[in-house]
Amino acid sequence: MPSPLNIRWSHVGLNCRNQKETEDFYTRWLGFHRARVVEADGSRVVFLRHGDIYLELFPTNAASAPPSEADGPQNPGTPRHLAFQVEDVDAFLAQADGALPVSLGPLTFDEFIPGWKTVWITDPDGVVVEISQGYSDQTSEELARFA
Template sequence: MRWSHAALNCGDLDTTEKFYTTWFGARRVNEFDLGDLRIVFLRLGDAYLELFGQARPPAGETPGGDGHPVAGTVRHIAFQTDDLDGFLRRIEGQAEITLGPLDFSAHIHGWRSVWLRDPDGVIVEVSEGYRDRA
């Protein structure tokens, strides 16, 4: 068994696709037009993001910080980088940072994370230095 994908509902599929291809290096590997619904698959490494177009706007409050704390919802999705400061310089002014960057070196030396909001309000964590325990 291996991880396959996360599926995101998008208010504007093209804007969301551009966000993940520009800032995270994902690339489009498939697209389906089902008449009133368009689906795009983006690939990054061995995992995919499946983007669903023409989604309804979210009801209620948009999550902030490190994501939505309600059971049964996804808190956030996450990516890893070798250069968090470089990522932050590239994305400056292009996305809303909702939390951080925070330093977790007390737990794992060199582990830092920042959280930002994608065009549809999904919270995205970007971290540097996370390692599994030996």
């Protein structure tokens, strides 16, 4: 089996009943701070950072959450996916040579970060794993728009 291409930990995506309360909890009690906010299709995703640890906060509604999506289940209070960073998503997929079950993507998010690209795969137990390249935090000035 080939070795991973410089793979490193990225984040855990969390589904939140109340995104603001979840953000307040992790910032107040565990020392996280906002690293990025992405708004698309009427939804806001907040990235929190503490050192090299990231949390990705997704707003969810128990009554309207579908049972599962290609990027992970959307049930409030549950992890949505695990995520890892690589230098090159296409090279990662080429090395896998079709042996990985892709649930979504690869997709590009150049409108948010030039070069940000992601693919979602599933592990043998069905856990969704995000493989991404090119993510970076926002500057303090950029984050001020979302205060």
